[in-house]
Amino acid sequence: xxxxxxxxxxxxxxxxxxxxxxxxxxxxxxxxxxxxxxxxxxxxxxxxxxxxxxxxxxxxxxxxxxxxxxxxxxxxxxxxxxxxxxxxxxxxxxxxxxxxxxxxxxxxxxxxxxxxxxxxxxxxxxxxxxxxxxxxxxxxxxxxxxxxxxxxxxxxxxxxxxxxxxxxxxxxxxxxxxxxxxxxxxxxxxxxxxxxxxxxxxxxxxxxxxxxxxxxxxxxxxxxxxxxxxxxxxxxxxxxxxxxxxxxxxxxxxxxxxxxxxxxxxxxxxxxxxxxxxxxxxxxxxxxxxxxxxxxxxxxxxxxxxxxxxxxxxxxxxxxxxxxxxxxxxxxxxxxxxxxxxxxxxxxxxxxxxxxxxxxxxxxxxxxxxxxxxxxxxxxxxxxxxxxxxxxxxxxxxxxx
Numbered sequence: 001x002x003x004x005x006x007x008x009x010x011x012x013x014x015x016x017x018x019x020x021x022x023x024x025x026x027x028x029x030x031x032x033x034x035x036x037x038x039x040x041x042x043x044x045x046x047x048x049x050x051x052x053x054x055x056x057x058x059x060x061x062x063x064x065x066x067x068x069x070x071x072x073x074x075x076x077x078x079x080x081x082x083x084x085x086x087x088x089x090x091x092x093x094x095x096x097x098x099x100x101x102x103x104x105x106x107x108x109x110x111x112x113x114x115x116x117x118x119x120x121x122x123x124x125x126x127x128x129x130x131x132x133x134x135x136x137x138x139x140x141x142x143x144x145x146x147x148x149x150x151x152x153x154x155x156x157x158x159x160x161x162x163x164x165x166x167x168x169x170x171x172x173x174x175x176x177x178x179x180x181x182x183x184x185x186x187x188x189x190x191x192x193x194x195x196x197x198x199x200x201x202x203x204x205x206x207x208x209x210x211x212x213x214x215x216x217x218x219x220x221x222x223x224x225x226x227x228x229x230x231x232x233x234x235x236x237x238x239x240x241x242x243x244x245x246x247x248x249x250x251x252x253x254x255x256x257x258x259x260x261x262x263x264x265x266x267x268x269x270x271x272x273x274x275x276x277x278x279x280x281x282x283x284x285x286x287x288x289x290x291x292x293x294x295x296x297x298x299x300x301x302x303x304x305x306x307x308x309x310x311x312x313x314x315x316x317x318x319x320x321x322x323x324x325x326x327x328x329x330x331x332x333x334x335x336x337x338x339x340x341x342x343x344x345x346x347x348x349x350x351x352x353x354x355x356x357x358x359x360x361x362x363x364x365x366x367x368x369x370x371x372x373x374x375x376x377x378x379x380x381x382x383x384x385x386x387x388x389x390x391x392x393x394x395x396x397x398x399x400x401x
Contacts, residue, residue, distance in 0.1 A: 023076075024393040026392070026394075027393070028394070028395050030288065030324060030394055030396075031324065032394075033288070034288065034366060039390055040302075041302060042289040042301075042302045042388050043392065044285060044286070044287055044308070044388050044390070044392070045394050046075070046077055046081075046391060046393050047283070047284045047285065047393075048077075048081050048284070048393055048395070050283045050373075051082065051281055052084070052085040053283075054281070055081075055082055056085060056086070058274070058276055058279075058280065059086050059087070061251065062274050063258055063259040064271070064273055065271070065272065065273050065274070066089065066274055066276065066280075067089040067091045067111050067113075067274065068082055068089070068275075068276065068280055070097045070100070071091075071097070071277060072277030072278055072282075072375055072378065073277075073374055073375070073377055073378050074097060074100060075391065076100075076104055078285075079100070079101065079104050080104060080105075081284075082281075087280075088107075089108065089109040089110075089111060090105070092114075092125075092130075093112070094114070095120070095121050095124050095125075098110060098112070098121075098124060098125055102128060110128070110130045110132070111132040111157075111275075112130050112132060112133050112134065113132070113133075113159075113199070113275065114134065115134045115135055115136040115159045116140060117140070117143070119146075119147050122143060122144055122148065123148075131153055131154060134156075134157045134234075135157070135159070136159040136160075136161075136175050136176055137185070138185065138188065141189055144156065145192055154192065154193050154195075155194065155231075155232070156189045156193040157197040157199045157232065157234055158177060158182060158189060158196075158199060159175050160177055160198055161175070161178050161182075162201075162202065162214075165202060166203075166207070166211060167204055167205055167211070167238055168203070168204065168246065169203055169315070176200070182226070183226045184226075187226050187228055190226075190228045190229070195231040196228065196230050196231055197230055197233060198223060198232075198233055199233075199234035199273075200215045200219055200234070200236055201275075204278065205241070205278065206238035206239070206240055209249055209256070210257060212258045212261055213258075216258070216261035217265050220265040220266065232270060232271040232272070233267055233270050233272055234272075235272065237279075239274075239276050239278070240278075240279065241279055241283065241371055243317060243318060243319060243371055244319065245317075251279065258274075277375075278375065279374075282372070282375075283370075283371060283373060283397075284373040285372050285374070285377055286368050286369060286370050286371075286372055286398065287303055287307075287368070287369045287376060287377070288367075289302055289366065290364065290365070290367075291361060291364065291367065292343070294362060297336065298341065299338050299340050299367075300342075300343070301340055302386065303342060303343065304340070304344060305349045305350065306346070306349055306383040306384070306386070307342060307343075307381070307388065308377055308388065310376065310380075313348070313350060318353055318355065319355075319369045319370055319372060320369070320370040321357060322368045322398050322399060323361055323368075324367075326362075326365050326366065327364070331360070332358045332360040334358065334359040335356040336357070336358075336359045337353065337356055338353065338356075338357050338361075339351065339353055340352075340353060342386075343384070344383055344384040345384060368398055370399050
């Protein structure tokens with residue numbers, strides 16, 4: 001079996017020859033994985049090389065500490081790969097995520113950055129050694145103080161709402177203190193925090209590097225208005241993936257913009273955090289779904305909007321696709337657009353795409369959906385009894401994301 005490249009091996013401290021961290025079987029190519037597959041279900045693929053490479057890009061390029069947002073993909077193999085690649089900090093939101101990371105990476109630094117948490121989660125987190133907590137209102141701040149018994153070693157991060165967002169998925173409505181609230185909250189938290197931080201999120205799948213510059217400047221204005229000293233600035237996530245129909249600037253432009261914004265807004269010497277989720281692991285995963293029936297330009301497949309293709313069904317996002325033939329008979333290089341239906345009995349289980357696939361695609365052929373290492377594998381349900389039951393590691397990616 002071909003080994004990983006030297007640059008990746010330098011980041012992956014351990015790569016077992018037969019089983020990847022997390023107990024996954026390893027194959028050289030997707031073709032090899034399909035040949036070994038005996039399941040009737042769709043299955044997931046992880047590409048450890050892609051995950052390690054993306055970790056390297058953030059560790060080498062982001063002007064601060066990279067904190068992986070676990071919600072994007074909590075699979076043990078993903079987490080183990082990121083740890084081996086050098087990621088040492090993780091953003092968790094629940095007791096389950098806290099316990100998962102501590103079981104796999106006991107030396108990891110955890111950030112409980114969900115702005116609204118249950119009291120039990122706060123207590124559990126503090127008892128587990130977490131000292132970083134986010135909040136966005138007075139009541140949440142008081143909960144943190146109460147459930148940590150007025151601890152004096154808290155690192156408190158105020159989530160600040162941004163005035164606007166051009167991201168594909170804006171995140172302004174659910175979390176974030178507005179400008180007037182933020183000033184008072186910064187002052188209140190400063191009096192009880194060992195270290196005080198400000199945090200923001202430009203929105204998921206952000207395509208404009210200058211969005212970070214504007215966000216940093218906005219936060220600076222509020223800190224100055226509050227007349228407090230902050231110790232950290234959390235730039236959140238939002239780093240984009242190159243999905244079909246979405247061609248964002250390269251990540252280096254976002255890193256450069258953040259560095260420029262930090263400098264121009266006077267954040268020199270402040271601890272800087274970033275919380276990538278999608279960008280770190282999306283290129284590192286695919287879904288293999290089988291064609292069960294073809295009706296003209298409509299394909300019925302065994303995964304869908306209730307599975308890993310939630311974004312394709314709900315938001316109409318497209319994903320890169322490649323056809324893996326079930327028999328050597330299919331030879332057409334001509335592509336045509338198709339819409340897709342998932343396996344459930346719900347008519348809402350549809351992905352309009354369009355997805356460009358071979359003109360002679362047929363029942364039994366497999367479609368690989370790329371860039372699904374983030375959220376797709378984490379958000380699938382078991383509706384109607386359909387679910388992905390197996391994940392494999394593949395060393396040679398079918399395509400880049």
